[in-house]
Amino acid sequence: MSKKNIDGNFRFLTRAVHGGNEVDAETGAIRRPITMANSYELPYDPSDLNWSSADGQIYTRNGGANQRYLQEKLALLHNAPDCVALSSGVAALSGVFFTFLKSGDHVVMSNSTYIAAYRLINELFPDKFGVEKTLVDSSDPDSVRL
Amino acid sequence: MKTNTRLIHVETPSNPTVKISDIAAISEIAHANGALLSVDNTFASPYNQRPYELGADLTIESLTKYINGHGDAMGGAALGKKELIDQIRSQAMVNLGGAISPFNAWLIMRGAVTLPLRMRQHNESAQKVAAFLQTLPQVRFVAYPGLYGHKNHETAQRQMQNGFGGVLAFGLNTDHDGHNSFVSKLRVITNAVSLGHDESLIVFLGENDERQYLYGDEFRGGFFRVSIGLEDAEDLISDIKNALLAYKTV
Structure with a gap:
C-alpha cells in the first residue's frame, strides 16, 4: 500500500485536500473511516497503563482516531508542529487559559475579543482563581507594552 | 506588561469590531517579557493568516467557522510547539473533558478540504x-x-x-x-x-x-x-x- 505522507513541502491547496488522509489499512478504502467506538482494546496486562495519558489508544476522551487525523490536517494547514482538536472553539480558548494560568498570574488581553474570552479572562478567572487582567487596545503595540 | 504577565491573548481580525493586531510585534513584546502569546485566528483561517509563522506561541481556531465551513459541526483547536500542546491535551482534553466527537472531527475534516x-x-x-x-x-x-x-x-x-x-x-x-x-x-x-x-x-x-x-x-x-x-x-x-x-x- 502506498503512503501519501503529505508534509510541509506541498503547497496549501494540496495539504488541504490530502492532509491527514491515508488509505484505510483494513479495507483499502481511499478515505479513512469514521471510528465511533468509545474504547480501544487494552493490552494483555493493562495494570501499568497511565489512565490519564493522551498518548495511547485507551478511551476516546484520551484521544480518538478521527481527532488524530483532523489534527494532522490542521497542523499542516498552519505549518505548526502540533495540534490538539477539541469540542468547540471555546473549549480551545478555556483549555489554553486553564492550562497556562494559575493564581497570581497576569493576562494582557485585547479589548475586542469573542464574548467567551472576555467572560473567562475579565470575570471567571479573576473571581475563581485570582488571575489579574488588563484589557488593552491591541491594535496599538505600545498599549500592549505598557 | 508586568513581571507576573504570563499570557497575552489577542484575536485578529477581532470579534466583533474586526480590529487588527500586529502579531509579529506583539510576539516580540511577549517574548521579551517571558510571556506566551495566544492568537485566536478564527476570523482569518489559516488560508489568510498563520500566527505560528509570525511568532505566536499558541494559535486558536474555532473549527465551527471557516474550517468546517458548512455550519453543521462544532470543534476547536490549539496549535503550537509539542511541549505546549501536550499540556493542553493532558489538562483540557483528558481532565477537563473537552474532547471532540469522532463524527464532528470527520465532518470538519471533510469541510476543510475546500x-x-x-x-x-x-x-x-x-x-x-x-x-x-x-x-x-x-x-x-x-x-x-x-x-x-x-x-x-x-x-x-x-x-x-x-x-x-x-x-x-x-x-x-x-x-x-x-x-x-x-x-x-x-x-x-x-x-x-x-x-x-x-x-x-x-x-x-x-x-x-x-x-x-x-x-x-x-x-x-x-x-x-x-x-x-x-x-x-x-x-x-x-x-x-x-x-x-x-x-x-x-
Whole structure:
C-alpha cells in the first residue's frame, strides 16, 4: 500500500485536500473511516497503563482516531508542529487559559475579543482563581507594552 | 506588561469590531517579557493568516467557522510547539473533558478540504460588499480590514497573505428599531449568529451591549456583524439594497 505522507513541502491547496488522509489499512478504502467506538482494546496486562495519558489508544476522551487525523490536517494547514482538536472553539480558548494560568498570574488581553474570552479572562478567572487582567487596545503595540 | 504577565491573548481580525493586531510585534513584546502569546485566528483561517509563522506561541481556531465551513459541526483547536500542546491535551482534553466527537472531527475534516477555495470567495465577496456599503448615504460606518480607510489596513496587508476574511461590521443612520427592521427585510442574508458558514449571516449588536465601553465611538450606536457567505456577491448587494428600500427608518 502506498503512503501519501503529505508534509510541509506541498503547497496549501494540496495539504488541504490530502492532509491527514491515508488509505484505510483494513479495507483499502481511499478515505479513512469514521471510528465511533468509545474504547480501544487494552493490552494483555493493562495494570501499568497511565489512565490519564493522551498518548495511547485507551478511551476516546484520551484521544480518538478521527481527532488524530483532523489534527494532522490542521497542523499542516498552519505549518505548526502540533495540534490538539477539541469540542468547540471555546473549549480551545478555556483549555489554553486553564492550562497556562494559575493564581497570581497576569493576562494582557485585547479589548475586542469573542464574548467567551472576555467572560473567562475579565470575570471567571479573576473571581475563581485570582488571575489579574488588563484589557488593552491591541491594535496599538505600545498599549500592549505598557 | 508586568513581571507576573504570563499570557497575552489577542484575536485578529477581532470579534466583533474586526480590529487588527500586529502579531509579529506583539510576539516580540511577549517574548521579551517571558510571556506566551495566544492568537485566536478564527476570523482569518489559516488560508489568510498563520500566527505560528509570525511568532505566536499558541494559535486558536474555532473549527465551527471557516474550517468546517458548512455550519453543521462544532470543534476547536490549539496549535503550537509539542511541549505546549501536550499540556493542553493532558489538562483540557483528558481532565477537563473537552474532547471532540469522532463524527464532528470527520465532518470538519471533510469541510476543510475546500477551505482555500471557499476563502477565496469569502475574501472577494466581503471586499465587494464592504466597498458597496461605503457608497451608501444610509450607512453610518463600515469596518473591514480590506478597506484603505481601516485603521490598521497596512498591518492587515502585511500579515494576511491571501485576503481579509469574510466578516465585516457596519451601522446604519437609524435607531435601535431601524436596525432590527432592516434585518427583517433581508431575504438572502440570515438573521443568526456564527460566521464562516456557506450562507451569509447577520447579527445586530445593540447600543446596550455590555462591552460598548470598550469599542470605538462608531460602534456605540448599535451595529451589525455580517459574515459574508458563498452566495453571488451581486445577490447579497441586491438583498441589502432591497432591505434599505423597505425598512422602517427613523
